[in-house]
Amino acid sequence: MREISYARAGMEALVEEMRRDPTTIHLATDAPPSLVEEFGEARIRATPITENAFSGIAIGAAGSGLRPIVNWSMVTFCFVAMDQIVNQASKIHYMFGGQQTFPIVFRSSVGGGTSLAAQHSQSPYSMFMNLAGLKLILPATPYDMKGLLKSAIRDNNPVLSFESTRLMGFKGEVPDDDYTIPLGVADVKRTGSDITVVALAWLVHEALAAAEEMAKEGVSVEVVDPRTLFPMDNETIRASVQKTGRLVIADEAGPTAGAAAEIAALVTEDAATFAALKAPPKRVCALQVPIPYSPGLENHVFPDRNRIIAGIREVMAAG
Amino acid sequence: MREISYARAGMEALVEEMRRDPTTIHLATDAPPSLVEEFGEARIRATPITENAFSGIAIGAAGSGLRPIVNWSMVTFCFVAMDQIVNQASKIHYMFGGQQTFPIVFRSSVGGGTSLAAQHSQSPYSMFMNLAGLKLILPATPYDMKGLLKSAIRDNNPVLSFESTRLMGFKGEVPDDDYTIPLGVADVKRTGSDITVVALAWLVHEALAAAEEMAKEGVSVEVVDPRTLFPMDNETIRASVQKTGRLVIADEAGPTAGAAAEIAALVTEDAATFAALKAPPKRVCALQVPIPYSPGLENHVFPDRNRIIAGIREVMAAG
Amino acid sequence: MTASPELQREMLRQMQTIRRFEERASDDYHNGAIYGVVHCYIGEEAVAVGVCSALNKDDQIISNHRGHGHCIAKGADLNRMMAELYGRQDGYCKGKGGSMHIADFSIGMLGANGIVGGGLSIVTGAGLAAQLEGKGRVAVCFFGDGASNAGSFHESLNIAARWKLPMLYVCEHNSWAANTSSRMTHARDDVASRAAGYGIPGVVVDGNDVLAVYEAATDAVARARAGEGPTLIECKTYRWRAHTERPGAADPRPLEEIAAWMAKDPIQHLVDDLKQQQGQYSDAEFQALDDAVMSAVAAAVAFAEASPFPAPEAALDDVFAD
């Protein structure tokens, strides 16, 4: 099968869906020339730097029959638009009694590792998990990116697509034909029997590397990638932990009330899974600080395969 | 001791601290006449409806030697200002290498129960817990309100004060003299030996009522109120659970990646506490939906003493 | 364009309906049948009615927290509105929204909104959809003087002007935002003065003169349908009641100011106009109109009372669409 990059897979999903459905439009501060050429300036809008306005415009356009795809570029910039996400997009279908659908995708890049400092190295997806009314995807491979983003564009609800900065150039197999991946279905990226690592985005790959390493020591690691943060595939995660009895959660975001906290909680509050646990679940996350600029500082903050390995060893030793 | 309301206690803290320190100023869309009368229009600013701008103004004023107190009124309105909170206030001390302090308090009311529907019934404090760089308080009594808010105003960092809508008229004992409550210290609101209920804000009172009820059945419930959400007093919570071996977490917000998830995770990831757990920890939270208007719907969404009791029974039965 | 006699009578009916509907809503709020919060539009009826009279059914509007007038002027069903206020199953939002969130997408009413300034960009998206559709639809934003200071005003007007969207931005300048006077918050009191910065017309109208509002709106709608872009219309008006109906809430507005504006009642204004223009309009005719309006409001209350409360578990529905 052909290999394409994560970024390219996202672009393919976008272009194919825009071809498929003439009601799709694209809103971003940048109008990519290739899109303008194919779809025209009417559908590919270069907006002023007004994330708040163009996110709201997407909501109104969606409520008037279009299917907008918004690209915030970095997730950083969505905070200017937060009123439209929190107070409008997440609630509008519900508070109007379901009378109208609002099919919108909000894309953004997340994560650090490129010395862009605190403002431009954020992974705030858990902020949207506590809100009700948004679906959230966080793909870790080109294959997942394309399949999930297509599902997101076809979904009749606001979907936030968080896309890992570190993975933009990462290549993987992607079929030529049209396919989708349903939202809310986790993927077991590697099977194992001794310990489960639930990993997100870039850390899926670090977890796979850690698993490879641990295999040499005779520890069999299962790597589960939720892929969708809301709805979360509780069943797959719990089933894995029931099998292995041990859990490490790896996330590029900080731990506090993060996706990792949710995964720990959904595992421990389930009676059968709780009963199967041989050791306390462990979060391997970024340190709870803003992200610093200098590479040595930044590397110190982020988790990686070595910290995952240390986490696995700690949990294996604990029981 | 005299009894005053929760709202009054907040006002006393504000007025006393503004008397104490002439560099304090107050920014809100509403200039309360009593404040204008005492402190003048220069320090009590009625702003246009521009939460984004006046939150940013607070940051710049703080960086220029003032100590602003911002009142967003409902937490709903802070989403317009999110860029200033997430991208600026939480990171500015850190990203500038600690060269300047930014003492600011952002006050807002949280919670539901008054038929104000989805936009005006939010409890989104966990969104700020995953961010690094903000302190967060959530008082449950008039005494805690006054003591915590005073500490917040004296603190040299941005502090968000979340104040429970349901408790505004709630009365309790508050001493006449000046006192403060340190940030980051939980309060055991009732001691017990069979089960710990960690409860937030309004649900502290519901938990106390539930404890009273359970006492009749011979179940001894300990009620712990974290009071500060960041920094969280992990030690007090873990010590309580180590003693009781059982945990229910009661929060007016939804469970997913919420404060309740964090509390579940911080308890289960600690080896000693994990070892002491006799049953899975349980979250008793709002249903994961936007808040509806009609009272019957709204009541169905929120947790209360009955659901806490049901949660306690479930955990007691489990082990 | 001036309104035909029939249209003028229809405008009068709508304005009187808004007033009577809200008088009843206020009463029912105070006696506990309506929950949460109610913001009354009484005194400002000429704005919604004058503007919506210039629109077609498939044109779209968006409202703010003070939404009943906009709903009624756009043709919303009184029964379903009242049922929503009563929190009932047959309300526009199945009891999930209440006063601040009534919407009826089938008549182009994109919703009331609890966030000041929140609707400005949303309705601009409706304007974008109208432009792409190319059938001459227009989209209208109603917002207050308070909202005009929010960033979303600037962002939305600049975009609409640059993209030449078919839109009207209608500022209801009632000089107060909750308890804060616009004198405290506006560098220049005339919001219309900001239009020049976007290269679009900025028009100031007597917002208590429904015919003047109608004419300004008609011109702006023609401009929008012709592809010439948006217009900012500032209607000077006043609310008669406190910011919300909450009992005991402070209202710092000077009594003389309130009285002066009540003397400029938009309904009386149109009655006087009708009497003058068409000598035959009589008090009896107005009385008959009011009787009909009162029956319609009473019927709406009966409808609301007859509608069941939603089942508690319905709280779990409508979070996501299929």
Added chain:
Amino acid sequence: MTASPELQREMLRQMQTIRRFEERASDDYHNGAIYGVVHCYIGEEAVAVGVCSALNKDDQIISNHRGHGHCIAKGADLNRMMAELYGRQDGYCKGKGGSMHIADFSIGMLGANGIVGGGLSIVTGAGLAAQLEGKGRVAVCFFGDGASNAGSFHESLNIAARWKLPMLYVCEHNSWAANTSSRMTHARDDVASRAAGYGIPGVVVDGNDVLAVYEAATDAVARARAGEGPTLIECKTYRWRAHTERPGAADPRPLEEIAAWMAKDPIQHLVDDLKQQQGQYSDAEFQALDDAVMSAVAAAVAFAEASPFPAPEAALDDVFAD
């Protein structure tokens, strides 16, 4: 007010310093000694220098993502700037900030900022503090044409105008926001045209003529210190380089447009002025100036290289102040 000969020479030195500093920063970014992202100000030096020359040390400024020029013009230490770009312990932010977050509160430089429009309200808070302090300090906001469309522009200017804050809002109109032309995004290209809506002066200046910028700023500062409120100054200028220094990034700007603006080099402009006004200014003198500037930049690099990288654990410091 016109600048004295000494001041003009100082302006020249500052402009040349900005240019040489950034040429070096760009090189060092490309050879890997500087990380993340670097946005160069080259071509726009006259704006920062013209404005800051009209300020006192205790006046305050805020910058955006393109901040080196503002820092240098306000008097920042080249050594600590370069050390910050190098990610070192002795950098302005101890290596935590990098190019987009250099600040020096001791000289009234409130920071570069990675959020377009993010600084507008923050510096307005500095203006409020200056007003309350009452010592005649002013606060200045530098922002781009792109930022002028953000809601924070509107909110901040209206507040500053209403409160008569001692402020300058300086729009660096270089006709591009990243890869998007301002023709695509501005309903009216002149940002200064928006000032009227706030009842404040809106001035358009040749942003490549440092003396013209200085005069406009001097007038505005006088107005601000006199308690008459803010001024919006729009400086027409151009960046010579791509939006960022990232290798291979697209730059859709027409080559003729770039060339035309390079022919209007602000540094050459002042050199020509000096030669004309004061026949004695010579190429040799400029060469001497440039030599001095080059040594200062080289010294800054040496300082940066000598400074250690922060200890990894320092990442945990400075999250909260005591």
